[in-house]
Every structure is written in C-alpha cells, then in structure tokens.
Amino acid sequence: MKTGPLRVRRGVSGPSRPDALLARLRGPWRVAVAEASMTPSINAGDWLLVDPTAARWPRRGSVVVFREPGSGVLAVKRVAGRPGDWVPFAGSYLQLADDEAWLLSDATDDDVAALGFGGVVDSRRYGPVPVTALVGRVWFRYAPLARLGKMPGRPRR
Amino acid sequence: MSVITRFLTPKATAHAHCDLPCGVYDPEQARIEAESCYRIILKINGSEDATLRTRAIAIKERQADLVKHHLDTLWHDYFKPEHLEAVPNLHQLFWDATKQVSKVKASTSLEDAQKLLDLIDQVDAAWKATGGPAKTRIGGRPG
Numbered sequence: 374m375k376t377g378p379l380r381v382r383r384g385v386s387g388p389s390r391p392d393a394l395l396a397r398l399r400g401p402w403r404v405a406v407a408e409a410s411m412t413p414s415i416n417a418g419d420w421l422l423v424d425p426t427a428a429r430w431p432r433r434g435s436v437v438v439f440r441e442p443g444s445g446v447l448a449v450k451r452v453a454g455r456p457g458d459w460v461p462f463a464g465s466y467l468q469l470a471d472d473e474a475w476l477l478s479d480a481t482d483d484d485v486a487a488l489g490f491g492g493v494v495d496s497r498r499y500g501p502v503p504v505t506a507l508v509g510r511v512w513f514r515y516a517p518l519a520r521l522g523k524m525p526g527r528p529r530r
Numbered sequence: 531m532s533v534i535t536r537f538l539t540p541k542a543t544a545h546a547h548c549d550l551p552c553g554v555y556d557p558e559q560a561r562i563e564a565e566s567c568y569r570i571i572l573k574i575n576g577s578e579d580a581t582l583r584t585r586a587i588a589i590k591e592r593q594a595d596l597v598k599h600h601l602d603t604l605w606h607d608y609f610k611p612e613h614l615e616a617v618p619n620l621h622q623l624f625w626d627a628t629k630q631v632s633k634v635k636a637s638t639s640l641e642d643a644q645k646l647l648d649l650i651d652q653v654d655a656a657w658k659a660t661g662g663p664a665k666t667r668i669g670g671r672p673g
Contacts, residue, residue, distance in 0.1 A: 403540035411546040491549025
C-alpha cells in the first residue's frame with residue numbers, strides 16, 4: 374500500500390484522471406443536515422461547507438459526506454478508522470482494506486432516543502465504506518450563525 | 531426569499547442517519563401473512579394445475595418472507611430487555627417462530643403452517659402481556 378500524506382490536495386496527488394476531478398468539482402460544496410445522529414457536534418438543520426475535492430479518506434476525526442452503502446443516500450459521519458486500521462466489531466476486530474474507512478456517529482443511542490429517534494445507523498450497521506463512496510470532507514458550519522465555525526473534533530464523553 | 535438566502539441555501543441534504551421508528555407494532559401483521567401461507571398451501575395441495583402450483587409456491591415464499599420481516603421488527607424494535615421479566619422465553623419463542631417461517635417457506639405441509647400460526651399466537655400473548663395493545667396501537671387493537 375502506498376503511504377503518503379493523509380490529506381491529499383487537489384492537483385498534487387489527487388484524482389489522477391482529469392474527468393474524475395471535474396466530476397468532483399461539481400460538488401456538493403454545501404449541504405443541509407437532516408436527522409440527529411451527529412449531535413452534539415452537528416444538529417439537524419445545520420448548513421455545512423464541504424470540500425468535494427477530497428479524493429481519499431481524510432484523517433481520523435474528520436467529518437465526511439458520502440453515499441451510504443446500499444441506499445446510496447447522501448450521509449454525514451465521522452471517520453473513526455482509515456484504510457488498514459483495525460476496528461472493534463462484533464466482539465472482535467476487523468482490519469479495513471486499503472480503500473475502506475469506518476464511519477461512526479457522534480451521538481449515542483441514548484442521545485438520539487432523547488430526540489425521539491431510534492438507533493444510530495453507521496458502519497456498525499452497514500460495515501466499512503469504500504473510498505468510491507466518499508463525496509467530500511466537511512470543514513465549516515455556516516448556519517446557524519450562533520454556531521458558525523470550523524468542524525469540532527469528536528466530542529469527549 | 532431574498533437572493534442572498536436563496537444562494538446560501540444548500541441544494542443537497544446529508545443525513546446524519548438514525549432510525550425513526552413509528553412505534554406501531556402488532557403481531558396481527560405477521561399472523562395475516564402466515565394465514566395467507568396456510569391458505570396457499572391448501573390451494574397447492576388441492577390442485578393438479580402445474581401453472582397454478584408454480585405461481586402459488588412463489589407467492590407463498592414471498593408471503594413467508596413478510597412473516598419473517600414482521601416478526602423480526604417486533605423482536606428488534608418492539609421488545610426491550612425489561613420485557614424478559616414478563617416473558618422469560620421471549621428469545622427462544624422468536625427463534626422458534628422465525629425458524630418455523632423458514633420451514634413453511636420450503637414446505638407444503640399444512641401442519642407446518644398451523645405450527646407457525648400457533649407460535650405467532652404465543653408472540654401475540656407476549657405482546658399483550660407487555661402492554662402492547664395500549665402502548666403501540668392507536669386506541670388499542672380494533673374490534
């Protein structure tokens with residue numbers, strides 16, 4: 374496996390094929406958030422800025438937008454494991470392949486239950502996510518104005 | 531909406547996906563699909579028509595899948611750990627019932643279908659014993 378910088382900048386060693394880069398430039402550059410599994414970091418109704426040129430899984434702790442395996446729905450989660458990492462799964466450990474990430478929710482089942490939702494849906498439900506499903510890295514919240522700013526890190530519990 | 535807010539409003543929605551249960555559960559749903567398996571088995575056994583039998587078998591497999599789906603939903607979403615006090619054999623019951631669905635899916639024996647109905651009736655009793663009718667149906671079970 375090729376090792377290198379965790380975050381790849383566009384034009385340096387990003388998508389090698391120009392058409393792939395062009396497709397990425399179409400965005401989305403901004404998303405609105407629905408549902409509650411990223412509370413308290415991100416709430417339903419937040420507006421986020423996305424960097425769609427991210428072509429590899431960003432560093433652990435980054436928030437990403439991706440296509441959910443199976444449904445293809447646009448989803449937002451936090452990177453908990455990167456390619457090659459070992460992640461706890463089903464009472465044991467699982468090694469991620471060299472294109473896969475492990476994406477988790479910030480909220481616990483109790484957090485979302487308090488907001489009237491059922492369990493959180495993330496890699497614990499649908500497994501590792503291949504890099505082809507990555508849409509972009511979330512870097513900034515621009516609404517609501519009271520919580521304007523860069524994406525916070527994983528909440529401490 | 532002003533031009534500025536229209537420009538700022540994102541066109542894409544990203545889901546911080548979590549389950550959104552409606553909170554309505556009733557074993558009757560599984561029972562109706564299981565009854566339809568029962569009736570279809572009657573039709574299969576009472577006919578020599580190859581086309582009808584083939585169609586009926588396909589329909590029975592589809593209905594059996596629905597039984598399994600409805601039982602799974604009750605098991606995963608309605609029943610909670612604290613219900614084990616009222617129904618200590620809950621897990622065994624669902625294990626037996628869902629295994630029985632697989633049997634009905636593959637078989638044309640009326641006895642297998644009846645056994646499934648009996649197991650669903652036990653699930654129904656467990657649902658009632660844990661306050662299901664008042665908690666999950668709107669205005670209780672009709673009738």
